[in-house]
Amino acid sequence: MPWWLPATSALxxxxxxxxGALVALGVxxxxxxxxxxxxxxxxxxxxxxxxxxxSLSTLLSVALAIPVARAMARRQFPGRxxxxxxFSLSLVIPTIVAIFGIAAVHGxxxxxxxxxxxxxxxxxNYLYGLTGILIGHCFFNMPFVxxxxxxxxxxxxxxxxxxxxxxGLRSRDLFRLIEWPAMRTVLPGVAGLVFMLCFTSFAVVLxxxxxxxxxxxxxxxxxxxxxxxxxxxxxxxxxxQLLLCGAIVLAVLQLAVPGTTALTEGRxxxxxxxxxxxxxxxxxxxxxxxxxxxxxxxxxxxVAGFNATAAEVLARPALWHAVxxxxxxxxSAGTLALLLGGAILISxxxxxxxxxxxxxxxxxxxxxxxxxxxxxxVLATGLFVLLRQVADVFALGMPLVILVNxxxxxxxxxxxxxxxxxxxxxxxxRLCQSLGIAGWNRLRLVEWPGLRRPIGLALAVAATLxxxxxxxxxLFGSQDFATLPLLLYQAIGGFRMTEAxxxxxxLSLLCLALFLVIEGGLGGLGAFRGLRRHRHV
Amino acid sequence: xxxxxRSGVFGGTVMSEAPLLQVExxxxxxxxxxxxxxLTLGRGDCLAVLGPSGAGKSTLLSLIAGFEKPLAGRVVIAxxxxxxxxxxxxxxxxxxxxxxxxxxxxxxxxxxxxxxxGLRLDAAQRRAVAEALARVGLGDxxxxxxxxxxxxxxxxxxxxxxxVRDRPLLLLDEPxxxxxxGLRLxxxxxxxxLQAERGLTVVMVSHNPQDALRIAGHSAFVYxxxxxxxxxxxxxxxxxxxxELRAFLGPEPx
Numbered sequence: 001m002p003w004w005l006p007a008t009s010a011l012x013x014x015x016x017x018x019x020g021a022l023v024a025l026g027v028x029x030x031x032x033x034x035x036x037x038x039x040x041x042x043x044x045x046x047x048x049x050x051x052x053x054x055s056l057s058t059l060l061s062v063a064l065a066i067p068v069a070r071a072m073a074r075r076q077f078p079g080r081x082x083x084x085x086x087f088s089l090s091l092v093i094p095t096i097v098a099i100f101g102i103a104a105v106h107g108x109x110x111x112x113x114x115x116x117x118x119x120x121x122x123x124x125n126y127l128y129g130l131t132g133i134l135i136g137h138c139f140f141n142m143p144f145v146x147x148x149x150x151x152x153x154x155x156x157x158x159x160x161x162x163x164x165x166x167x168g169l170r171s172r173d174l175f176r177l178i179e180w181p182a183m184r185t186v187l188p189g190v191a192g193l194v195f196m197l198c199f200t201s202f203a204v205v206l207x208x209x210x211x212x213x214x215x216x217x218x219x220x221x222x223x224x225x226x227x228x229x230x231x232x233x234x235x236x237x238x239x240x241q242l243l244l245c246g247a248i249v250l251a252v253l254q255l256a257v258p259g260t261t262a263l264t265e266g267r268x269x270x271x272x273x274x275x276x277x278x279x280x281x282x283x284x285x286x287x288x289x290x291x292x293x294x295x296x297x298x299x300x301x302x303v304a305g306f307n308a309t310a311a312e313v314l315a316r317p318a319l320w321h322a323v324x325x326x327x328x329x330x331x332s333a334g335t336l337a338l339l340l341g342g343a344i345l346i347s348x349x350x351x352x353x354x355x356x357x358x359x360x361x362x363x364x365x366x367x368x369x370x371x372x373x374x375x376x377x378v379l380a381t382g383l384f385v386l387l388r389q390v391a392d393v394f395a396l397g398m399p400l401v402i403l404v405n406x407x408x409x410x411x412x413x414x415x416x417x418x419x420x421x422x423x424x425x426x427x428x429x430r431l432c433q434s435l436g437i438a439g440w441n442r443l444r445l446v447e448w449p450g451l452r453r454p455i456g457l458a459l460a461v462a463a464t465l466x467x468x469x470x471x472x473x474x475l476f477g478s479q480d481f482a483t484l485p486l487l488l489y490q491a492i493g494g495f496r497m498t499e500a501x502x503x504x505x506x507l508s509l510l511c512l513a514l515f516l517v518i519e520g521g522l523g524g525l526g527a528f529r530g531l532r533r534h535r536h537v
Numbered sequence: 538x539x540x541x542x543r544s545g546v547f548g549g550t551v552m553s554e555a556p557l558l559q560v561e562x563x564x565x566x567x568x569x570x571x572x573x574x575x576l577t578l579g580r581g582d583c584l585a586v587l588g589p590s591g592a593g594k595s596t597l598l599s600l601i602a603g604f605e606k607p608l609a610g611r612v613v614i615a616x617x618x619x620x621x622x623x624x625x626x627x628x629x630x631x632x633x634x635x636x637x638x639x640x641x642x643x644x645x646x647x648x649x650x651x652x653x654x655g656l657r658l659d660a661a662q663r664r665a666v667a668e669a670l671a672r673v674g675l676g677d678x679x680x681x682x683x684x685x686x687x688x689x690x691x692x693x694x695x696x697x698x699x700x701v702r703d704r705p706l707l708l709l710d711e712p713x714x715x716x717x718x719g720l721r722l723x724x725x726x727x728x729x730x731l732q733a734e735r736g737l738t739v740v741m742v743s744h745n746p747q748d749a750l751r752i753a754g755h756s757a758f759v760y761x762x763x764x765x766x767x768x769x770x771x772x773x774x775x776x777x778x779x780x781e782l783r784a785f786l787g788p789e790p791x
């Protein structure tokens with residue numbers, strides 16, 4: 001098999017879906033007029049707000065993540081392991097669950113306001129609008145950035161810390177000379193990704209934006225399709241998002257190649273700067289803030305879930321129907337994402353390892369990341385318009401949600417699997433070549449035993465993301481076709497908060513269970529623990 | 538026999554019989570460095586390739602094994618032009634410095650891969666695996682996994698695999714340089730014994746002249762992508778010419 005075939009096939013599928021959807025929508029739009037749409041003041045207001053909130057969210061996430069990563073790198077405290085694990089998985093927490101938790105903490109009758117009333121200050125209504133969007137985006141992205149930065153700090157050779165101890169470097173010297181240079185190499189890449197995630201964010205903006213003043217392009221696309229059925233405007237908005245966000249992200253990615261992503265080991269190194277009183281105070285503050293921002297909303301979900309209506313809500317057949325459909329979507333989308341991502345990576349690995357062309361390999365992997373820039377609603381609607389002539393309209397919902405969810409999970413598969421696949425090749429490629437181990441034999445005897453853990457992780461991430469996703473389902477959802485996140489969104493929208501609390505808790509548990517079952521089942525955790533010790537062989 | 542330098546300084550190869558390995562004007566480019574190699578090696582000979590790191594020693598081995606594609610030139614092994622062949626189809630076995638074994642497979646299975654890349658072995662093949670392991674002194678270690686073996690034992694397993702593969706040319710890319718001195722000499726002696734028993738032709742990359750003296754009748758000195766000097770090992774090391782070789786060997790002991 002030629003090296004380029006897998007990636008070319010996968011990228012053809014991606015290109016056909018994206019291109020087909022955009023063209024179909026453009027053609028279907030009656031009196032489609034890009035110039036007219038572009039002339040609209042509303043459009044540019046939306047663009048301005050999108051850029052503003054994405055920039056602020058990125059800035060805040062990174063600014064908070066730096067002290068948090070530092071504190072995690074040099075402090076041992078109870079719950080550190082758990083927090084690390086949470087940081088590693090922050091991106092797969094269902095958005096709508098987190099939103100529920102954030103509302104329970106920060107909402108008008110939330111915990112913060114309860115405290116304010118106790119203190120005699122009175123209620124403050126600060127959640128909905130830009131503040132809410134920033135809280136929501138920091139909840140997801142600060143831990144993600146902190147984890148990548150922590151990895152960068154951990155990759156500093158232990159000798160550096162010993163040398164620093166001998167020279168008596170102070171805390172700020174350590175930061176300037178050791179930590180900052182390590183962080184700087186990964187920052188542009190991770191900031192670019194966070195910017196893209198915030199730029200295209202949907203559920204957070206829809207629920208916490210609080211009105212037409214705080215609308216992003218992605219939400220505007222959804223509204224154009226769902227409420228106005230203005231296909232032309234949806235395509236225009238999508239194209240603007242594609243060009244603008246794509247250009248910004250490409251520019252950022254030019255600055256540095258993002259590091260590979262794996263779960264952090266969370267090792268603590270002996271450092272000379274753990275004693276200082278100021279340092280302790282700063283770290284304590286950073287960790288406290290983390291607790292308030294990230295942990296509190298999750299606790300709120302757990303606490304609210306156990307309420308009096310739980311038994312009644314859990315007895316509804318509609319709920320379990322949605323659970324079933326959610327699981328089918330999650331597993332199918334996850335598998336599809338894994339296949340597409342794996343195909344791209346097989347080719348890019350060949351390009352990187354055997355042909356010695358890392359830049360070309362990175363370009364090959366880029367479309368898998370840039371897919372995030374395409375609004376999923378445009379994809380789904382475009383395909384719907386395209387396919388409704390040949391297929392049963394009511395049968396289309398499920399496959400379309402699966403396909404679009406798979407594409408949206410693709411960047412994460414590539415990130416989680418890329419590094420380990422490359423390492424596997426560096427260890428074993430020449431040996432396989434010289435022994436003639438190829439094709440099925442290589443997959444069975446070499447790749448699978450070495451990669452089952454990262455494969456399990458990638459599939460778990462992709463499936464869990466899809467399980468918790470409130471995306472195109474918001475467009476296609478109906479009485480008969482609903483997922484758990486959609487039911488939760490409808491409950492929150494209808495102010496049925498006790499019902500929402502039960503669904504949020506159930507969805508969280510389901511995501512956790514799915515993640516652990518896939519990761520543990522495929523990864524063969526026990527078997528692997530033995531293998532990792534032997535990795536140096 | 539001798540390795541011949543392209544420049545002609547050591548031109549004029551003396552051949553005892555038909556050469557087993559011929560490397561003809563084999564060129565390769567890595568970043569800014571252009572390499573050109575010419576080399577001839579007789580059957581049953583052992584050649585040490587010496588030189589500083591980054592000179593192109595390992596690249597030469599990779600080109601012979603087929604891991605890298607040359608820009609021009611030919612590799613002829615046992616009279617057959619193998620330049621276009623895949624690594625597995627060349628009559629060559631390679632031993633690397635590390636990662637010679639699959640960590641999740643036992644010693645037996647690692648050796649068995651040399652007989653069948655799908656690891657479906659019949660009784661005769663399983664016997665051959667056991668014999669090869671016994672020959673390198675690991676008769677009782679077949680069931681162990683690499684992590685349960687010492688560094689020297691792991692390289693013995695890899696040597697056992699090269700025995701069952703039964704290819705005439707053995708390429709060693711500093712496979713013992715991470716071992717303790719005594720163990721390293723032990724392994725070099727084992728290679729020499731196996732070479733004599735099986736009539737193997739060996740090319741060994743090393744940065745240690747002592748290794749060359751121990752097992753290699755001939756040595757070639759690689760510098761900046763060229764073979765600068767070649768000849769019988771002892772004569773080459775005593776001549777200390779050209780200047781680059783002198784610099785590589787360091788000051789003479791007082």
